[in-house]
Amino acid sequence: MSGSSPMRFISVNQADVPKGRDGKHKQIITQLLSDIAQLDAGSALKIPLTELPDTKENIRSALSRAATQHDISIATSSNDDFLFVWKTDPRA
Numbered sequence: 768m769s770g771s772s773p774m775r776f777i778s779v780n781q782a783d784v785p786k787g788r789d790g791k792h793k794q795i796i797t798q799l800l801s802d803i804a805q806l807d808a809g810s811a812l813k814i815p816l817t818e819l820p821d822t823k824e825n826i827r828s829a830l831s832r833a834a835t836q837h838d839i840s841i842a843t844s845s846n847d848d849f850l851f852v853w854k855t856d857p858r859a
Contacts, residue, residue, distance in 0.1 A: 792820065
């Protein structure tokens with residue numbers, strides 16, 4: 768397009784664009800997904816809030832995003848001391 772203003776930002780090849788995201792919660796989320804994968808039907812993880820590296824809200828959000836990316840359907844609940852996580856039936 769002639770007469771356009773110069774680009775403000777640089778361009779890169781799409782092949783050089785990072786595809787994944789290693790967020791600050793990667794270690795705990797990876798561990799939780801591994802534990803969830805090993806759960807028996809009807810069981811839930813009981814995670815002490817004191818062992819979470821961030822607020823339960825932030826961990827719950829990160830876990831929800833990661834579970835969706837891995838096509839795992841989960842549900843969560845919490846009280847003052849624990850975060851509970853379990854697999855759900857996505858067809859339900």
